[in-house]
Amino acid sequence: MRLSSPRIPPLTDSEMDADQREITAPMAAQGRVINIFRTLVRAPKAARAFLAWGNYVLSRRNDLPPRQRELVILRVGYLCKSGYEWTQHVEIGLRDGLTSTEIPRIKQGADAPEWSEDDRLLLRATDELHHDKFITEATWTALRARFSEKQCMDLVFTVGQYTQVSMILNTFGVPLDEGQTLDPDLKGD
CATH class of the missing domain: 1.20.1290.10 (AhpD-like)
Incomplete structure (x- = not known):
């Protein structure tokens, strides 16, 4: 790890507003929201766009096995x-x-x-x-x-x-x- 502490700390559940909770709800429903998404959700519009592209790369739509x-x-x-x-x-x-x-x-x-x-x-x-x-x-x-x-x-x-x-x-x-x-x-x- 390059830093010993976060420059932008991940949000706790209690710190999230309604929009941030909406973005992370599908992850929470699957068990947990990991720190990358707790951090990215500080910029909700960017997080939504990031998740759309990231979901493509990690999906079966990506033709790499x-x-x-x-x-x-x-x-x-x-x-x-x-x-x-x-x-x-x-x-x-x-x-x-x-x-x-x-x-x-x-x-x-x-x-x-x-x-x-x-x-x-x-x-x-x-x-x-x-x-x-x-x-x-x-x-x-x-x-x-x-x-x-x-x-x-x-x-x-x-x-x-x-x-x-x-x-x-x-x-x-x-x-x-x-x-x-x-x-x-x-x-x-």
Whole structure:
């Protein structure tokens, strides 16, 4: 985590107004409202727009298979040094098919041993987008030989969304949710 305390603290239930409670009600109905949304809801109009796009990226409308989507999200979280993002998506990634041996390997990137060619390409493309905001022609050509045009678009959408999410989390200082433990590789700068 980049900050030891939040710059913009998550709202408690009692601090939320009616509009903020309306936005978080579907989350509360599913069990809990996590700190990212308790923070974002301080700007209700932005939170609504953010949730609409974020729901696309995390839905079945995103043509990347869930396991590969989570591989990409975790790589972005690691590259952006976003402890909150990494922590949330390790749990999701494990549910969506990543293994406990693959999770730490994501930190090593595309050159780590044992990745499939598809995973290696997704990791390489994620790194290129992160570092240069562009996928090279060689990587794009390799992606297009293995993935549909829509999947390639969704890859870029996913990297872009989670880069933005990581910037929000890091800059606002969103704290981990109760019961979560920060990965030691993502402590501080």
